[in-house]
Each structure stands twice: as structure tokens, then as C-alpha cells.
Amino acid sequence: MSAQFLQFLLTGLTVGAIYALVALGFAIIYNASHVLNFAQGEFVMIGGMAAAGFVEAGLPLPLAALLAVGGAMLVGLALEKLAIEPARGASVVTLIIITIGASILLRGLASLLWDKKIHSLPAFSGEAPLKLGGATLLPQTLWVLGATLVTVALLWWFFNRTLTGKAILAVSHNRLAAQLMGISVRRVLLVSFGLSAALGALAGVLIAPISFTSWDVGVMLGLKGFAAAILGGMGSGPGAIIGGLALGLIESLGAGYLSSAYKDVFAFVIILAALIFLPDGLAGRRRATERV
Amino acid sequence: MKHRAWFAAALLAAAAAVQAQEPIRIGSFLSVTGPAAFLGDPEQKTLELYVEKLNAAGGVLGRKLELVAYDSAGDAEKARTFAKRLIEQDKVDLIVGGSTTGETMAVVPLIEQAGIPFISLAGAVVIVEPVKKWVFKTPHSDRQACERIFVDMKARGTTRIALISGAGGFDKSMRAQCMQVAKAHGIEIVADESYGAGDTDMTAQLSKIKGTPGVQAVLNCGFGQGPAIVTKNYKQLGIAAPLYQSHGVASKGYIQLAGDAAEGVRLPAAALLVAEALPDSDPQKKVVLGYKRDYESRYKSDVSTFGGHAYDGLMIAVEALKKAGGTDKAKVRDAIESVRGFMGTAGAFNYSPTDHVGLDVAGFRMLEIRKGDWTLAR
Numbered sequence: 001m002s003a004q005f006l007q008f009l010l011t012g013l014t015v016g017a018i019y020a021l022v023a024l025g026f027a028i029i030y031n032a033s034h035v036l037n038f039a040q041g042e043f044v045m046i047g048g049m050a051a052a053g054f055v056e057a058g059l060p061l062p063l064a065a066l067l068a069v070g071g072a073m074l075v076g077l078a079l080e081k082l083a084i085e086p087a088r089g090a091s092v093v094t095l096i097i098i099t100i101g102a103s104i105l106l107r108g109l110a111s112l113l114w115d116k117k118i119h120s121l122p123a124f125s126g127e128a129p130l131k132l133g134g135a136t137l138l139p140q141t142l143w144v145l146g147a148t149l150v151t152v153a154l155l156w157w158f159f160n161r162t163l164t165g166k167a168i169l170a171v172s173h174n175r176l177a178a179q180l181m182g183i184s185v186r187r188v189l190l191v192s193f194g195l196s197a198a199l200g201a202l203a204g205v206l207i208a209p210i211s212f213t214s215w216d217v218g219v220m221l222g223l224k225g226f227a228a229a230i231l232g233g234m235g236s237g238p239g240a241i242i243g244g245l246a247l248g249l250i251e252s253l254g255a256g257y258l259s260s261a262y263k264d265v266f267a268f269v270i271i272l273a274a275l276i277f278l279p280d281g282l283a284g285r286r287r288a289t290e291r292v
Numbered sequence: 293m294k295h296r297a298w299f300a301a302a303l304l305a306a307a308a309a310v311q312a313q314e315p316i317r318i319g320s321f322l323s324v325t326g327p328a329a330f331l332g333d334p335e336q337k338t339l340e341l342y343v344e345k346l347n348a349a350g351g352v353l354g355r356k357l358e359l360v361a362y363d364s365a366g367d368a369e370k371a372r373t374f375a376k377r378l379i380e381q382d383k384v385d386l387i388v389g390g391s392t393t394g395e396t397m398a399v400v401p402l403i404e405q406a407g408i409p410f411i412s413l414a415g416a417v418v419i420v421e422p423v424k425k426w427v428f429k430t431p432h433s434d435r436q437a438c439e440r441i442f443v444d445m446k447a448r449g450t451t452r453i454a455l456i457s458g459a460g461g462f463d464k465s466m467r468a469q470c471m472q473v474a475k476a477h478g479i480e481i482v483a484d485e486s487y488g489a490g491d492t493d494m495t496a497q498l499s500k501i502k503g504t505p506g507v508q509a510v511l512n513c514g515f516g517q518g519p520a521i522v523t524k525n526y527k528q529l530g531i532a533a534p535l536y537q538s539h540g541v542a543s544k545g546y547i548q549l550a551g552d553a554a555e556g557v558r559l560p561a562a563a564l565l566v567a568e569a570l571p572d573s574d575p576q577k578k579v580v581l582g583y584k585r586d587y588e589s590r591y592k593s594d595v596s597t598f599g600g601h602a603y604d605g606l607m608i609a610v611e612a613l614k615k616a617g618g619t620d621k622a623k624v625r626d627a628i629e630s631v632r633g634f635m636g637t638a639g640a641f642n643y644s645p646t647d648h649v650g651l652d653v654a655g656f657r658m659l660e661i662r663k664g665d666w667t668l669a670r
Binding site: 004007008011014015111115116117118120127129131136137138207210211212214217220252255256260261262263264 | 325326327329330365459485486487488490491492493494495496497499500502503516517520521524527528529530545548549551552553
């Protein structure tokens with residue numbers, strides 16, 4: 001029994017780490033602009049598909065991964081510059097709808113640029129499973145968890161020890177005051193989109209060896225990342241991580257012990273439950289002004 | 293008066309001549325892209341290749357063949373729309389298509405209403421049971437797959453197995469069929485797990501199967517991405533029992549996605565995949581080798597049984613057109629139903645008013661994947 005439990009735990013943590021990275025992307029953009037970027041899932045897709053495309057074209061895996069993340073970052077910057085900035089006077093709801101439109105556009109472009117087939121990436125360090133107390137895990141899982149930890153640490157350093165990071169935090173606390181202090185909100189938005197896109201693409205590259213990638217993986221991943229962000233408290237960095245891991249574990253344990261056919265249901269039930277009972281999430285911050 | 297009669301006769305002759313030059317339109321809707329792409333893509337390529345070859349050899353009944361094909365991307369809604377378009381706008385004479393069971397079943401009511409012969413390339417037995425007047429199919433049915441697998445298992449002394457299947461039409465149908473015929477073959481199903489359509493991780497379900505005592509083999513009912521992930525997870529968990537797949541993974545695309553994990557996986561499939569390894573005395577060798585060489589030299593990629601189903605469908609349609617002497621839909625339908633002993637890539641076809649599958653289990657070989665390639669299972 002406990003070996004099985006350990007197996008579910010490891011699976012849950014792996015997929016939870018991916019949700020956490022996506023949720024962090026949501027949190028960063030939300031903090032800078034109160035916009036929920038529903039194109040976040042497509043960044044994950046771009047990361048995976050671009051890396052797969054480069055590898056199939058013959059590039060070595062590390063270079064392909066780097067180029068994929070860089071490419072996604074450019075897409076994120078372009079999204080901000082071309083779709084969000086021109087509409088910056090519009091209401092938040094309008095901006096959210098713009099991001100939904102952008103996600104549909106990105107999916108369409110992806111299916112044209114690449115194709116609609118399912119692609120895989122080679123595992124970073126082989127596929128020989130490792131044994132851990134009766135359960136087995138793929139080396140790729142260690143990469144996912146390790147990379148997520150390193151990323152979270154780097155983000156913490158960025159937000160707390162660099163001027164740009166602090167500027168982003170300042171804008172999220174109080175946009176007007178930040179502007180008065182000379183912080184360019186435009187630049188902050190640009191950086192946050194670029195950063196979120198890079199995070200999403202990193203998640204895409206990490207998970208592709210395990211669960212394949214195709215032009216439409218972004219939809220489900222984006223929604224689940226969103227669920228994770230809500231669970232942990234929209235806008236909270238630690239909340240995004242807790243939410244992501246929690247969601248991954250709930251999904252895995254639910255599929256293992258309750259019903260495997262309804263695995264996706266858990267994420268959406270959580271969105272509903274969180275919105276009804278815990279609107280600020282597990283680690284939500286009490287905001288001075290609560291407005292929709 | 294005489295002039296008028298001659299004039300009318302000349303007009304009629306001219307009209308008949310024009311009619312005779314009109315191409316025979318064969319309609320098709322296939323899952324060229326999407327989750328069933330490794331079914332639809334070789335099917336499309338096969339149809340295009342052979343329509344071209346037949347036209348180069350003079351066509352059928354002196355008329356050229358025209359292929360009108362659409363990509364339904366594995367979506368039943370799209371399939372329905374395209375089928376409607378084929379019947380009403382493109383006015384095709386018959387349809388060879390429907391890569392997946394879901395798409396085929398969505399289209400069946402349209403076909404029956406319009407009264408047009410339809411040869412489906414999908415697997416589930418529900419397509420032809422109960423027999424529908426205008427609907428035929430060329431792949432082996434899922435029930436035949438279950439039976440072929442159970443025969444192999446029994447021969448190896450396996451009696452207790454676990455099932456794991458997806459959520460698609462074919463998956464569910466095959467699972468139901470296997471459960472139905474298991475007892476008759478002396479197989480007991482001790483575990484039954486399922487996964488969702490877009491699921492990317494089946495370790496939870498496989499862990500449960502691993503934890504069930506006495507499981508001697510595992511059967512995965514499905515096609516497309518799902519079985520590839522099941523196979524990878526299977527290897528990861530180090531489950532010792534042999535893994536059986538359905539003929540829904542009979543394509544190199546599956547081996548590519550599953551990688552090393554596909555080693556040792558067994559599946560029932562048409563002899564087409566091991567054409568060179570067949571003995572010369574095998575009645576299927578000529579047809580399958582011919583198709584394999586044509587396809588591979590043209591497209592520089594490996595054959596799959598799905599392309600073979602399309603080949604069978606097209607050739608049976610052509611045979612029926614010749615027999616019926618024209619494109620009259622009712623006559624062509626009757627001609628298809630009276631096909632006997634037609635050797636296709638999947639085996640010998642013998643249709644009848646009660647059997648629109650036409651194949652028996654003899655053409656279904658048990659294959660094993662070794663070193664990334666198909667071999668006949670020992």
C-alpha cells in the first residue's frame with residue numbers, strides 16, 4: 001500500500017511542479033496588471049513544440065531547449081507590446097478577453113508552423129527508471145522537480161534583491177505610488193510578460209519527455225495552472241507553488257484512490273470550491289482594495 | 293419527322309458520351325491531423341497513390357477516378373459536416389473513409405438516409421453490428437482483436453489479465469467486446485482501469501494494476517497517444533507481465549512515441565507489417581508485398597496497417613464498380629456485398645448480407661515489437 005502511495009505522491013509532485021510553474025506565470029502577470037493571461041498555457045505549448053522542432057531539425061537538446069525558451073519569451077514580449085499595451089486604457093475584463101483571443105491565435109499559428117501531430121522530446125538524462133522505496137520514478141522527474149526548485153529560488157532572488165524585481169512588486173502593491181516613484185509601469189508589464197512566457201516555456205520543455213507535446217496541450221495545462229493559481233491565492237508567488245503542488249497531488253491521489261476516469265474533474269471542482277469558499281486562496285493576500 | 297428522330301438520337305448519344313467521360317467520384321473524410329493522425333495520414337496517402345495509379349492505367353470502366361478528400365481531424369462533428377458536403381455538394385458516388393469509430397458512427401445515419409455505399413476504415417464491431425445496409429468496413433473488428441489476443445494468451449498459459457482502456461469510441465467498444473468474449477476463451481479479467489482522452493500520465497492506473505495479485509498479462513484497448521503513454525509508464529513502473537495492445541497501434545508512429553518501452557509489446561495486426569518475413573506460400577504475400585513496395589518507394593516511410601485498410605477499401609470499391617458496370621449506388625452496394633475471396637492487405641474478404649466485416653481471424657497475425665520493428669511472435 002505504501003509503495004503505491006509513494007508512487008502516486010511522486011507522480012503528483014511531478015505534474016504539480018509543472019502546474020506550479022504555469023501558476024507562477026499567471027501570478028506574475030496578474031501582479032503587474034491585474035490581468036489574467038489566458039494565453040499562459042500556450043507559452044507552455046510553444047516551449048515544448050519549439051524544442052521538439054529544433055531537436056527534430058538536428059540541434060542538440062540543450063541548445064534546442066534554450067532557443068525554445070528564448071523564442072517563447074519573444075512571443076510573450078510581442079503579445080504584451082502588440083495586444084496588451086495598445087489596449088492599456090481598457091478595463092481588465094477586456095484585456096482578459098484579448099488574452100483569450102491571443103491564445104486561440106497562438107494555437108492556430110502553432111498548428112501551421114509545426115503540425116498537428118504529437119511530438120516527444122528525448123529525456124534529459126535517459127529513461128532508465130530509478131527505484132525509490134518500492135516506487136519507481138523517471139530521471140526526468142528529478143529534472144522537473146530540481147529545475148522548479150532552482151527557478152523558484154532564482155525568482156525569489158530576483159524579486160527581493162534586484163531593482164527590476166522590486167519594481168514589479170511595487171507595481172503590484174500600488175500602481176499609482178510606483179508610478180509616482182518613477183517606475184515605468186510599461187517596462188514592468190513588458191518584463192512580467194517576458195518572464196511569465198519564459199517560465200511557461202521552461203515547464204513545457206521539462207514535461208515534454210514525459211507526457212509528449214502537441215499544438216493543443218496549452219488549453220488543459222493553462223486551465224489547470226489557473227486552477228492552481230486560484231487555489232493558492234491569485235497573485236501570490238508562494239501561493240502559486242503551493243497551489244500547483246496541491247493540485248498535482250490531489251489529481252494523482254484522486255485518480256489512484258477514487259476514480260481514474262474523472263481525473264480532470266478534480267481541477268475544475270477545485271476552481272469552483274476555491275472561488276466559493278476560499279476566494280483568497282490558501283495563501284492569499286488580503287488586498288487593500290478588493291475589486292473585480 | 294425522321295430528322296427530328298436522328299437529331300434526338302444524336303443528342304442522346306452526345307449526352308451519353310459526355311456522361312461516360314465524367315469521372316467516378318470517390319469521397320473520403322479522414323483524420324489526417326489530430327490525435328488519430330497516424331491512422332488518417334497513411335490512409336490519405338494510400339488513396340491518393342492508388343487513384344493516381346488506377347487513372348494512369350486507364351481508370352475504371354473507361355472513366356477516370358476523382359478523389360474528393362477532407363481532413364476531419366478525428367472530430368465526429370467535422371466528419372459529419374464533411375460527409376454531408378460529400379453527399380450533397382460534391383455528389384460523390386461512394387465514400388471510403390472514416391478513420392475512427394467515433395467519426396464513422398456519427399456519419400452512419402447520413403449514409404443510411406442518403407443511400408450511398410460507405411466503406412469505413414474504423415475498427416469497432418458496432419459499425420457493422422447490427423448490419424447496416426449501406427455500411428461496410430475493412431479493418432478487423434475489435435472483437436476479432438480480442439479473440440486473437442485471447443487465443444495467444446491461452447496458448448501461453450495466461451488466464452488472469454488486467455484491462456486498461458481509454459475513453460474513445462473504439463477503446464470503449466473493444467473493452468466491452470473483450471469482457472464479453474473473455475469467458476468463452478477461458479480468460480478472467482481481474483482488474484479494469486481507464487484513462488481520459490487527453491491524459492498524459494497513467495502511472496496511477498498502472499500502479500493499481502501492479503498491486504492487483506495474480507495479473508499475468510495486461511491488455512490496453514486504445515489507439516493514438518494514450519497507448520504510447522501507457523507503454524512508457526508500463527516500463528517505468530517495471531511491470532513484469534507482458535503488455536498486449538490492439539491493432540490500433542499498428543504503426544511506426546506508436547513505436548517512435550513509446551521508444552524503448554515498446555520492446556516486447558504484443559499486438560494482433562495484418563501480415564502487411566511483416567510482409568518480407570512471410571513464407572512464399574502464404575496467400576497474402578503477393579498483395580501485401582506489392583502494396584508495401586508501392587507505398588514505401590513513393591513516400592519513403594514505413595507502411596502501417598491503416599494505409600492497408602484504405603488500400604483494401606479502395607480496391608474493393610473498384611472491384612464493385614466493375615461488377616456493377618457503373619456508379620448506380622444500389623448496384624454498387626449489392627456488388628460490394630457479393631465480394632467473395634478478394635485478397636486484401638488484411639486478409640481474404642468475403643462479404644455477405646449478414647457480414648459486412650468480411651474478414652476472418654486467419655489474416656490477423658500476432659506480432660511482437662523487437663528492436664523497434666515488427667516481428668512475428670513466437
